[in-house]
Amino acid sequence: MLKRAGFARAVVTSxxxxxxxxxxxxxxxxxxxxxxxTIKHLRAKLNGTAVVISHDLHSIYMMADYIAMLYEGAIIAYGPTEEIRRSQNPIVQQFLQGSEVGPIPV
Incomplete structure (x- = not known):
């Protein structure tokens, strides 16, 4: 309920x-x-930009047109959602697969 109230406050000024x-x-x-x-609906209604910071890949895939992936403070991949899903970058793939094996130390 608190998150919904926060959303309402955030978008009341369009x-x-x-x-x-x-x-x-x-x-x-x-x-x-x-x-x-709700985020998708608000973005369309406001005809604006939504910047979503999240580790929840399922939700990101549902609401994002573009994804920027950060690693060690730098953007390592940016593009349309499907392009990121097909990325050959080993860091991106390790994160998307949730694997312990790869260039990201666990």
């Missing part, structure tokens, strides 16, 4: 850009899907 920091963290799958749909 901003051009809305920043969401880990919006689905700690939520069950049903509320996560509802929130993801």
């Amino acid at each position: 901003p051009d850009i809305v920043l969401y920091d880990e919006p689905t963290t700690g939520l069950d799958p049903i509320i996560t899907n509802l929130l993801t749909d």
